[in-house]
Amino acid sequence: MPHISLAAEKIGILFGFPISNSLLTTWLVMGILALFSLLATRNLSLVPSPIQSVAELVVGGLYSFFSGVAGKSHIRLFFPLIASLFLFIIIANWFGLLPGVGTVGFFRHEEFVPILRGATADLNTTLALAVTAVVAIQYFGFKTVGSHYTMRFVNLKNPISFFLGILEIISEVSKIVSFAFRLFGNIFAGEVLLTVIAFLVPFIVPLPFLMLEIFVGFIQALVFSMLTAVFLNVAVSHGGGESHG
Amino acid sequence: MEQLGIEPTLLLAQIINFSIIVFVLTRLLYKPILGILEKRKKEIEESLARAEKLKREEEKFKQKGEKLLDEARREGRKILEEAKKQGKLAEKEIIAEAHNEASDIVKKGKTEVVRMEEEMEKGVRQQAVTLAIAMAKRLLTAVLSEKDQHRVISEQLKELEKVVE
Numbered sequence A: 001m002p003h004i005s006l007a008a009e010k011i012g013i014l015f016g017f018p019i020s021n022s023l024l025t026t027w028l029v030m031g032i033l034a035l036f037s038l039l040a041t042r043n044l045s046l047v048p049s050p051i052q053s054v055a056e057l058v059v060g061g062l063y064s065f066f067s068g069v070a071g072k073s074h075i076r077l078f079f080p081l082i083a084s085l086f087l088f089i090i091i092a093n094w095f096g097l098l099p100g101v102g103t104v105g106f107f108r109h110e111e112f113v114p115i116l117r118g119a120t121a122d123l124n125t126t127l128a129l130a131v132t133a134v135v136a137i138q139y140f141g142f143k144t145v146g147s148h149y150t151m152r153f154v155n156l157k158n159p160i161s162f163f164l165g166i167l168e169i170i171s172e173v174s175k176i177v178s179f180a181f182r183l184f185g186n187i188f189a190g191e192v193l194l195t196v197i198a199f200l201v202p203f204i205v206p207l208p209f210l211m212l213e214i215f216v217g218f219i220q221a222l223v224f225s226m227l228t229a230v231f232l233n234v235a236v237s238h239g240g241g242e243s244h245g
Numbered sequence B: 001m002e003q004l005g006i007e008p009t010l011l012l013a014q015i016i017n018f019s020i021i022v023f024v025l026t027r028l029l030y031k032p033i034l035g036i037l038e039k040r041k042k043e044i045e046e047s048l049a050r051a052e053k054l055k056r057e058e059e060k061f062k063q064k065g066e067k068l069l070d071e072a073r074r075e076g077r078k079i080l081e082e083a084k085k086q087g088k089l090a091e092k093e094i095i096a097e098a099h100n101e102a103s104d105i106v107k108k109g110k111t112e113v114v115r116m117e118e119e120m121e122k123g124v125r126q127q128a129v130t131l132a133i134a135m136a137k138r139l140l141t142a143v144l145s146e147k148d149q150h151r152v153i154s155e156q157l158k159e160l161e162k163v164v165e
Helices: A021-040 A050-070 A075-095 A123-145 A147-152 A159-200 A206-244 B008-143 B146-164
Strands: A010-014 A017-020 A105-108 A111-114
Touching (some): A010 A021, A017 B008, A050 A206, A050 B008, A075 A123, A123 A159
Antiparallel strands (some): A105 A111
16 A cells, blocks of 8 residues: 555654654755746846746736736735745645655655655645735734724624624634645645555556646645735725725 | 644744745845836836837928928029029110110211211312312413413312302
């Protein structure tokens, strides 16, 4: 039977700090992104080099797309967070599909431990992204709307508003959970699916599923970043709507 | 939580990792790329505006040139016409002058001719008188005495003087 583990396996412990295989992959993805950025913006010019035009295509495309979702007025503020979410998730998702990731490893106590594991196929990563996104949403909401933003959660004007505030708090917490589990569930399920299919029929048959997973990787990155954009938009327009209403 | 693989240390590590990604990508990718995109947009807009301006200026110059050419042509025609007119005027003047001169010459010639005729007549008369005197002298010496001669001659001379005058 192929090895399937819900939790990321630990490779070792460095200075008392546990190193999991998905953490290793995260670092690799970070390295790829940083290297690409460095190469793309090393010699910036108005007449772009090939890699610069790729970067322009990606960044410019994301910028215009998300300014349509989050509104033109705040996109400058939100863009680093949203675009980083998208780029990190999509590269991490696709990195998990590379051959060798999840299959190259060693045995410890009769148990297989892969050296690399898709970064987003670990709840720690997705939960970290979700927590960062939701905290950032609150931060940007507070920053743009001001102290009035707390009225969204704690409102003592009337019982209905108070109750709505409690619901809002619950909804923010549930956002973290849904963000984290949606991404983790999709990517982990994809990897399990690929493992099982490859175990049953090693040749040709996994190909369509691989294509599907590439597509899912893109869609999940898009969903995560777009939902963040939408929530950000709601957060910064919340106080405005309240004061007008 | 244990079974899902969630560990606080790893969770914290991933949060820090993602924060680093946001920071690094903002510094290395978004800012420079968006900056250059903005710069290029501005550049393109500026060059388009410049091209439009140049085009408009060119058209203006063209119109100006055409106007100038038109004016020059009109002026040239005017000058030509004036020159023709002046030429005709000069022609007329010259012809008139020539006419005058010619009539002057003719007049002068006529008076000269009249004067010469008179002179000739005078000469002819004088010659006729001397001829007559000589003839008379010869005839009279044969016929008349010296005394009669003198008388007749003087009488004749008196008469001749009357004629000459």
